[in-house]
Each structure stands twice: as C-alpha cells, then as structure tokens.
Amino acid sequence: MHTVHIKSWNIDGAFTLKMSCPDFRKTLQLFDINFFQETHLRPNQHDTVILPAGYQIFSRTRRPKADFDKSWGGVAAVVSQKLSLKYRQDLSGPDFMVLQIGSTLFYNVYLLPETSNWPSVLESDPCEALASSLALAHMANFSIILMGDLNARTASLTAYPLDPRRTSQDSGTVSTRGRWLCRMLAEHDLVLINGTRRFGDCSGNYTSFQGTRRTVIDYAITSRASWDALRSFSVCPREVGYDHAALTLSLEIHAQILHTQSLPPRKQKKDVPLPTITSLDRLLVSTLEAAKDDEKKDLALFGPVLATTEVIKVSVHGLCSDEGKHNAKAGAGLYWGPNSRHNSAHRIPDSNVTSTYAELYAIAQALTATPEGVSLEITTHSEYAIQAIIFHAADHATRGW
Numbered sequence: 001m002h003t004v005h006i007k008s009w010n011i012d013g014a015f016t017l018k019m020s021c022p023d024f025r026k027t028l029q030l031f032d033i034n035f036f037q038e039t040h041l042r043p044n045q046h047d048t049v050i051l052p053a054g055y056q057i058f059s060r061t062r063r064p065k066a067d068f069d070k071s072w073g074g075v076a077a078v079v080s081q082k083l084s085l086k087y088r089q090d091l092s093g094p095d096f097m098v099l100q101i102g103s104t105l106f107y108n109v110y111l112l113p114e115t116s117n118w119p120s121v122l123e124s125d126p127c128e129a130l131a132s133s134l135a136l137a138h139m140a141n142f143s144i145i146l147m148g149d150l151n152a153r154t155a156s157l158t159a160y161p162l163d164p165r166r167t168s169q170d171s172g173t174v175s176t177r178g179r180w181l182c183r184m185l186a187e188h189d190l191v192l193i194n195g196t197r198r199f200g201d202c203s204g205n206y207t208s209f210q211g212t213r214r215t216v217i218d219y220a221i222t223s224r225a226s227w228d229a230l231r232s233f234s235v236c237p238r239e240v241g242y243d244h245a246a247l248t249l250s251l252e253i254h255a256q257i258l259h260t261q262s263l264p265p266r267k268q269k270k271d272v273p274l275p276t277i278t279s280l281d282r283l284l285v286s287t288l289e290a291a292k293d294d295e296k297k298d299l300a301l302f303g304p305v306l307a308t309t310e311v312i313k314v315s316v317h318g319l320c321s322d323e324g325k326h327n328a329k330a331g332a333g334l335y336w337g338p339n340s341r342h343n344s345a346h347r348i349p350d351s352n353v354t355s356t357y358a359e360l361y362a363i364a365q366a367l368t369a370t371p372e373g374v375s376l377e378i379t380t381h382s383e384y385a386i387q388a389i390i391f392h393a394a395d396h397a398t399r400g401w
Helices: 015-019 022-028 126-139 176-187 224-229 279-290 294-302 355-369 383-391 393-398
Strands: 002-010 033-037 055-060 075-080 096-101 104-110 143-149 190-192 208-210 213-215 218-223 230-235 247-253 312-321 329-335 344-347 376-379
Touching (some): 015 383, 033 104, 055 096, 104 126, 143 224, 190 224, 218 247, 224 230, 294 393, 329 355, 344 355, 355 376, 355 383
Parallel strands (some): 002 033, 312 376
Antiparallel strands (some): 002 247, 033 075, 055 075, 096 104, 208 213, 230 247
16 A cells, blocks of 8 residues: 555646746655646646656646647646556546556546636537546546546535535535536545545635635545545645645555666766866856756856745736837736735836736836845746746846846
C-alpha cells in the first residue's frame, strides 16, 4: 500500500506565473499529484515550465485560436516521477484529463459554467464527454478519484441516499448542473467527499469566491468501494488574489513505486579548468557559470537577494477604454488584501495609453509603494507583463534593457 497525496486548484490563469516562483514549486513537492484547472496554456506551452526536481507535467489545452488570442480553460498535472503512472488520453476529453496508477484512475476536471456556450470553444459537450469516460471506467472496474472545478452547486445533497451525509456551507439553491452531477455519480457508484462528517466541519467550506458571492463548486469524488481507503480531505484557506480555494486529498492505493536509482551512477568526467588570466577569460567563465542553472541565470541578470522577509502579496490590474483613440483613458488598481488601507485606484495621466501600458503601470505602482528590502509577490493577469519581465528578461537585457 502507498499513500498518495493530491492537491487540486483552479488557478485562474496564473499557472505560468506561479510556476516561475521557486517557493511555489517547493510547495508542489508536498504532494504526489498536483492538479490545476484553468491553466490558460497553449498547446506545448507546458514544455517551457520550470518543474520541481523529480516531477513531470501533463497538460491538456483547448484548440488554439486562429487569431492567436488568449487561451482559456485547460488543465494540467504536475506529478512525482516516483509514481508509475500512465496518461490515459483515450479516456480524457475537453478540459479534463485522466491519469492511471495501477487500477485507479485520477480525473482532473474543469467544466465550464452551465450558462457558457461550449460549442464556440470546445469540440464536444464537456458534460457528456465526462459522463461517457466515467461510464467506461466504471464498466472496466477501475477505482476512480475525481477532483476539480465542476461549476455545480449541490448544497448538501448526496448522490445516493445511503452515501455519507454532507453538510455544506453553500446552503443555497441546487443548480441544474448540481442535480445532473448527483445523478451521474449515483449511476457510477461515486461519492461526494466535500462536507462529509468524517473529515470535519471545514470539509464543507466554500470553494469559490466571486465578488461577494460564495459557493461550493470544486469537489473531490471517490468510488464507493474506495471510501475506506481515504485518509484525509480538506478545503484549504483561500489564497489572497485568487477566486478559488484549493482541495487536498490523501488515500491509500496499490501502486508500483519507481526506483529512483535502478542503474549505478555514471562517472562524471572532471571539468578542465578554464583560464582566468585576462578580463575576457573571466567574463567567459562567469557567463558559463551563470548558464549552468536557472538560479544562477537569475542571479546574473537580476542580482542577489539581499533580504528575505514575510511575503507581501498584491494583485494589480490595468484597464484602458477607447484604446487607440484620441480620448483613450486608462486606470490601474492595487489590491493588498481585505480592508487594507493600501488598496488604491489610479488614473493614468498619459494620453497615449494602451491596456498593456496600464498593466505595466500598475506593476510599477506596486513596486513604488513597497519599501526596499521587503519580499513582494505581484499577481497580474497580463500575460505580456509576465512574459516580458520573467521569461524574456534575459533576451531584453542583451538589447540594453
């Protein structure tokens, strides 16, 4: 038996940003399987993501747009290589993926809100595709673990009358999707885990935070036969700046664990020391050293971190109306947390403004407002800003940036 620890989170398009942060990558190593929904990745973009040591990534994206506009939806899994698993593309579908470990299937699912027009963005009805996949898995006698954002409100309903009773903070109206979900789970002997007494009162906490609206739409689900194999379940505290809370689940399964050292290590050839006589020699050595790993690259480009403090987090956003016109107007907002006296909105005085300019202006305002020597984490939805500052910084530096 092996205990598998899983985390699932709708990351609301911030996947590449979070994965660029070393501290965030370290948190992934607390779990064997990390599921993400709404990654907003393009096809093959996951190959550019920096991963924790000993982990691999699987990604399922939407079809690319003809106008190269921003991608939406999508799911990804960052998984420990110690697990002997298989990516079941035959059982995967639009905005959901299936991984197999032994006789257990792990579903990572994002379902569009039920009022969304799926034919404009997906190849097939995501609900029908998911139901068909689960039917095949059930008929093949697989154990099933399903986690993700299902955009379904079930209140305290159970899929089957004899299932463990649930108590949810979301006591509002059960949605049409919620009733469909319960019927589908009952057909395939699946059980809702959120809100069950076994895992405490907090297991029924809200998972989605849209303005002042609070709901439970993110779920963990298990086969009825696997109920006794569950070891823990929790709804994590909401992270400031994000509109979904993460879920964690631990269970015992029969699984083969890969050996980390099946072959004797190969002897490394000793590096021949390079000369350091001239300034050009020393420049070459420092350049090669900086290219050895990502941390050294960052160190050479941005300089050393001289102080590390408790991280201050801020979400920034810039917006431009009538872009490209003589009367274009732009503003920026900074959100430091609930009821923070530092929360602010700014009118951008320049006349020749764009949405991209507004996003960069918001980031600059956050940097200006933060004292030197303080660790700062900035959240932005601007892909351009993220790409320019993080991924293309080295290229810009060679051009005198």
